Amino acid sequence: MDGEFVSRERDRMLAELGEFLAIPSISTLSDHAADCQRAADWVSDELRRLGFPVVEQLDRGGHPIVWAESPPVPGKPTVLIYGHYDVQPPDPLDEWKSPPFEATVRDGKLFARGAVDDKGQVYCLLKAYEAVRDGDGLPPLNIRFIIEGEEEFGGHSIERLLQEEPERTEADAILVCDTSYYAPGIPAVYTALRGICYTEIEVRTAQRDLHSGNYGGAAPNAMETLCRILGDLKGRDGRINIPGLYEAVEPPTEAEFASWQELPFDMDDFLTEEITARSLAGQEDRSVFERLWALPTFEIHGIMGGFTGEGAKTVIPARATAKVSLRLVPNQRWKTALGQLEEAVRAVAPDYADIEVRPIHGADPVQVDVTQPAFAVLDQAFTEVVGRGPVAIRSGGSIPVVASLGLRGAPVLLTGVGLPDDGLHSPNEKLDLQQLWDGVAIFGRFFELFADQPV
Numbered sequence: 001m002d003g004e005f006v007s008r009e010r011d012r013m014l015a016e017l018g019e020f021l022a023i024p025s026i027s028t029l030s031d032h033a034a035d036c037q038r039a040a041d042w043v044s045d046e047l048r049r050l051g052f053p054v055v056e057q058l059d060r061g062g063h064p065i066v067w068a069e070s071p072p073v074p075g076k077p078t079v080l081i082y083g084h085y086d087v088q089p090p091d092p093l094d095e096w097k098s099p100p101f102e103a104t105v106r107d108g109k110l111f112a113r114g115a116v117d118d119k120g121q122v123y124c125l126l127k128a129y130e131a132v133r134d135g136d137g138l139p140p141l142n143i144r145f146i147i148e149g150e151e152e153f154g155g156h157s158i159e160r161l162l163q164e165e166p167e168r169t170e171a172d173a174i175l176v177c178d179t180s181y182y183a184p185g186i187p188a189v190y191t192a193l194r195g196i197c198y199t200e201i202e203v204r205t206a207q208r209d210l211h212s213g214n215y216g217g218a219a220p221n222a223m224e225t226l227c228r229i230l231g232d233l234k235g236r237d238g239r240i241n242i243p244g245l246y247e248a249v250e251p252p253t254e255a256e257f258a259s260w261q262e263l264p265f266d267m268d269d270f271l272t273e274e275i276t277a278r279s280l281a282g283q284e285d286r287s288v289f290e291r292l293w294a295l296p297t298f299e300i301h302g303i304m305g306g307f308t309g310e311g312a313k314t315v316i317p318a319r320a321t322a323k324v325s326l327r328l329v330p331n332q333r334w335k336t337a338l339g340q341l342e343e344a345v346r347a348v349a350p351d352y353a354d355i356e357v358r359p360i361h362g363a364d365p366v367q368v369d370v371t372q373p374a375f376a377v378l379d380q381a382f383t384e385v386v387g388r389g390p391v392a393i394r395s396g397g398s399i400p401v402v403a404s405l406g407l408r409g410a411p412v413l414l415t416g417v418g419l420p421d422d423g424l425h426s427p428n429e430k431l432d433l434q435q436l437w438d439g440v441a442i443f444g445r446f447f448e449l450f451a452d453q454p455v
Contacts, residue, residue, distance in 0.1 A: 070143040183264060201358075345357055
């Protein structure tokens with residue numbers, strides 16, 4: 001690898017990444033479909049600039065999937081790299097210290113929506129590839145990129161693609177750089193991801209909104225009814241009251257529990273720097289790691305209904321909707337959980353309420369065998385660049401396509417260069433620039449080391 005690449009190219013890389021981050025590619029909002037196309041075009045143009053002879057945009061009914069193949073290197077392994085160019089909505093906008101789609105550097109940190117999730121990390125891998133090319137522009141091994149634009153709301157298009165063309169996942173290793181270090185200075189490789197079941201619960205109690213003075217006290221209130229239903233679904237002790245939900249939960253092994261106990265953990269720092277709250281919620285008889293990694297969750301993401309504008313409007317809402325999700329752990333299945341959720345909602349709903357539970361997206365949880373040789377190569381790359389190898393931990397998050405990426409048997413390496421306080425999905429999302437520069441060197445070194453693995 002060109003040892004001077006990062007120091008020589010920093011200003012250029014920062015400007016390029018800023019261009020990428022300036023595209024508001026919010027996949028879940030239809031108004032930003034053109035921006036998602038722009039982001040796909042940006043990635044495609046960059047891959048062509050890097051000399052990829054095959055660069056395609058694949059249409060499977062949603063935002064385009066960028067597929068690219070490096071110049072062939074006969075006799076060398078193949079690494080498939082997955083990432084996504086779509087981002088979460090930036091709301092609430094008034095909490096951003098700088099505009100979310102204007103990359104801003106403060107104190108060595110780059111602030112923008114997508115800085116770490118996942119545009120910054122996709123860019124890191126593109127630059128790692130650039131750094132290891134030889135004088136003829138050839139990489140040390142075969143590289144494939146598959147970069148999608150729907151990860152933030154389910155990844156439906158890429159799932160369809162891989163069901164139709166599973167041969168695209170044939171590789172010697174699959175690298176997913178969409179996670180973070182365990183802590184500053186402590187890189188991580190992930191042994192499991194939680195699955196997700198994301199739905200909307202709609203309650204209707206009348207045909208139209210009613211005057212609260214004329215009908216209050218007699219007419220049913222959809223917002224109140226919805227809130228009571230949501231309260232019934234999870235107790236104050238954090239336990240989810242959905243019959244059957246916990247039956248399939250597969251607990252961590254004793255070895256996992258033992259390894260988690262060895263991880264450095266400071267509760268005060270966790271509360272102030274990551275949670276940014278005064279105290280924790282959830283099941284108090286379970287450790288923080290169990291709550292984050294080994295137990296299902298039920299979260300309410302937004303409630304809509306009634307009047308929320310400025311001033312007063314005295315109505316009894318006839319309809320109310322909540323966006324909710326279940327995060328699922330190994331051995332659970334999202335479609336089973338969806339059915340259990342719907343049954344639970346209908347069981348606690350009053351007779352006067354019409355109920356609809358609408359699935360938005362879902363993915364099953366994933367477990368990864370980190371004993372395969374590719375993980376030892378990744379460990380060596382981290383050790384050479386930052387002085388230590390990654391710890392093996394779980395993630396509480398979900399990357400819907402991971403299960404499909406591994407269908408042909410290639411090991412899926414889940415890692416990343418983010419930090420726990422990067423503010424994913426929150427205002428003031430950031431990426432420490434030193435993490436970015438280190439990442440270019442880490443993954444460039446991984447490419448070089450993995451090129452010597454037997455095919």
